Amino acid sequence: MNESQIDGAIITFFSTSSAVGKTLIGINMASELAREGYSVCLADFDLQFGDVKNYLQLNTDYSITTLCDTMKTNSSHPLTPLLATYTYNNISFQVIPAPQKLEEAYTLEPDSIIDVIKKLRSQYDYIIIDTTSMFSVLNLALLDISTIVTFLGIVDFIPTIKNMKIGNDTLNTLNYDANKIRLVLNRSDAKTRIDLQDVVRILGDNFYHILPNDFESARQSIATGIPLVLSDQKSDLTRALQSLVSKYTNKGYMSTYKDKSSSWISKFFG
Ligand SMILES: Nc1ncnc2c1ncn2[C@@H]1O[C@H](COP(=O)(O)OP(=O)(O)OP(=O)(O)O)[C@@H](O)[C@H]1O
Ligand SMILES: [Mg+2]
Structure with missing residues (x-):
């Protein structure tokens, strides 16, 4: 791989409530991109409660801590040998697992994590980032360097919708290119008494x-460690995941939203 020629796209999964599907969908996006032949690195930046390693049933001691420590001691050390690899049926992608121990999350510096991603971006077509449901310093820095932010929501309870509204408004105040933030609804037909049109009206965005x-498909995928898009059984959810990926791989579309103008902090306070 010629490292200097890649300017990889960074796709971040973010939400303002937990259990909306960030990890499941992030894993499937990484898998589908790898299946289509792209080089992919999937990063688990849910630093305290990361699930990627469990969902993929990976057995590795490497984590983001290993990468940050290595970068600090020798910034020119190659990072790829320190990544975990997920392989299924000859399809593979690299993974940065979350720290092994919860307390490591306190000592990892957002700047070090961003440095790792900036370095890896020159080596992979796509970096997929799984996050947590908060506007933390790390998440805001990740949103800044992302090419696309998938802002995921579900319609279940009123507080979830309230948080989605706050999240959407906050993302809008960051003034990113309009195409950068993608509002995606998961579990759309789950039983709820809340009308989707009302949610769209409240959010002010489609x-x-x-x-x-x-x-059942989601449960089975986690139980077997096989992402939905790599499994032989194709469900409506699989097709919807693949359709989302095909919207994202439209490169012409992608080039218009590389917003690197200023940081979140200046957008909030500048
Ligand atoms: N479309 C779907 N249909 C049914 N179940 C789903 C769907 N998407 C995700 N799930 C299930 O919902 C649960 C939460 O998903 P996931 O862990 O991906 O959410 P998350 O946003 O990463 O949560 P957290 O904020 O806790 O990290 C999992 O059990 C997953 O299998
Ligand atoms: Mg998660």
Whole structure:
């Protein structure tokens, strides 16, 4: 791989409530991109409660801590040998697992994590980032360097919708290119008494993509460690995931939203 020629796209999964599908969808996006032949690195930056390693049933001691420590001692050390690899049926991608121990999350510096991503971006077509449901310093810095932010929501309870509204408004105040933030609805047909049109009206934005609820497929995927898009059984959820990926791989579309003008902090306070 010629490292200097790649200017990889960074796709971050973010939400303002937990359990909306960031990890499941992030894993499937990484898998589908790898299946299509792209070089992919999937980063688990849910530093305290990361699930990627469990969902993929990876057995590794490497984590983001290993990468940050290595970069600090020798910034020219190659990072790829320190990444975990997920392989299924000859399809593979690299993974940065979350720290082994919860307390490591306190000592990892956001700047070091960003340095790792900046370095890896020159080596992979796509970096997929899984995050947590908060506007933390790390998450805001990740949103800044992302090419696309998938802002995921579900329609279940009123507080979830309230948080989605706050999240959407906050993302809008960051003044990113309009195409950078993609509002995606997951578990769309889950039983709820809340009308989707009301949610759209409250948010003031339409959903860019909608994924169906499919508890059994999701459960089975996690139980087997095989991402939905790599499994032989194709469900509506699988097709909706693949359709989301195809919208994202439209390169012409992608080039218009590389917003690197200023940082989140200046957008908030500048
Ligand atoms: N479309 C779907 N249909 C049915 N179940 C789903 C769907 N998407 C995700 N799930 C299930 O919902 C649960 C939460 O998903 P996931 O862990 O990906 O959410 P998350 O946003 O990463 O949560 P957290 O904020 O806790 O990290 C999992 O059990 C997953 O299998
Ligand atoms: Mg998660």
